[in-house]
Amino acid sequence: MARLRVEAKTQPEFRARLKDADPELAGLLKKELARQRGTIELIASENFTSRAVLEAAASVLTNKYAEGYPGARYYGGCEVVDEVETLAIGRCKQLFGAEHVNVQPHSGSTANQAVYFAELAMGDAILAMKLDHGGHLTHGLKVNFSGRFYHVHSYGLDRESGRLDYDRIEEIARERQPQLIIAGASAYPRRIDFDRFAGIARSVGARLMVDMAHIAGLVAAGLHPDPVAVSDYVTTTTHKTLAGPRSGVIICRQKYARNIDKAIFPGLQGGPLMHIIAAKAACFKLAATAEFRQRQKQTVANAAMLAGRLQEGGIQLVSGGTDNHLMLADLTDIGITGIEAENRLEEVGITVNKNPVPFDPLPPTVTSGIRIGTPAVTTRGFREAEMEEVAAIILAALGRRVTAADKKRLRRRVTELLAAFPLYPNL
DSSP: OHHHHHHHHTOHHHHOOHHHHOHHHHHHHHHHHHHHHTSEEOOTTOOOOOHHHHHHHTSGGGGOOOOEETTEESSSSOHHHHHHHHHHHHHHHHHHTOSEEEOOOSSHHHHHHHHHHHHOOTTOEEEEEOGGGTOOGGGTOTTSHHHHHSEEEEEOBOTTTOSBOHHHHHHHHHHHOOSEEEEOOSSOOSOOOHHHHHHHHHHTTOEEEEEOTTTHHHHHTTSSOOOGGGOSEEEEESSSTTOOOSOEEEEEOGGGHHHHHHIIIIIIOSSOOHHHHHHHHHHHHHHTSHHHHHHHHHHHHHHHHHHHHHHHTTOEEGGGSOSSSEEEEEOGGGTOOHHHHHHHHHHHTEEOEEEOOTTOOSOTTTOSEEEEEOHHHHHHTOOHHHHHHHHHHHHHHTSTTOOHHHHHHHHHHHHHHHHTSOSSTTO
16 A cells, blocks of 8 residues: 555646646636636537536546447456446437437447448438538538548428428439438428438338437427437437537437447447446436426527517528527628628627528628527526527627627627526536
């Protein structure tokens, strides 16, 4: 014991807290915490995770290498992490009624890639939503692996309604005969008819993959049509409406389990991030609670309130509103670009992201629109009354004659609003 105490004394850097070991980095983390506390977060793909998830993600499981799967690892000492991963898998199965779950993907992009590797050969045809109509870059963007490795055909939104045209999607599927059809989006404000997608896939002999990364929390709460029962594969992230760690998950039918598991390991990844898998387990447990379901209901209610007030203020929304947690604002009529709106709102303490609108004439670095979502502010405690104030601030900030003095006043309003909703007060 004496020898161990001596050795411990020779390793002060091992015991030092971050603020002492690396003050520069600790200062940046403190700065980011202050930014999050002092900002109205309206990026639709962001959320604030729970203290429990933060603790799991920062746990000693980061020390453990665990290549393989529970009961079949390539390293010793995996008896505890086997239990952790099995717990995460079981909770996810129960939450979504899944036959098979793989919780090892490091991200949603990796999850999507694994499905392609399991299901397709290089050059096979995919049918997916256009990126500038609300799809995701891993759904076939030319510079992404999905667009480089596979022959991609696209469907988009109806120009008049701003909604998915399922009859046209079926026409394209019959014409192009894809091996895989992808449903799901990053910027689509309406419910998606997964039953119709499944019927289209069956009619052309294709598999159906649903990327529910954005809406997973709504699906878990029963507030959006469920893709799991009707799809061959479902992929998701865990950090959006699910409010978990930044990571991915694959859900599939049991008959595809072996190929999916092989595609993740050893196909795409080595050792899983066991601390993040533990954080997913905590996330799934919380997502099964009545409190979580109520928060998802409030997320949707907040989005509806914000959408209505923005429309009343003269901002056009793609599809005319929202059914879920996000909206896509077309700023053409108010004479401002997406990047200008993003920058102007950030000046007053509101974070959004520039986003193309369907048939956007402007490049993706500029855009004609912004994407707005309510998961993070709802997690923070905002309800309809606060969303009315948020809408008023947004409309004022995007006004044609807003001055520097106006922006300062709006920033004060943001600060006053946030003061009633402290974020991570014990950190």
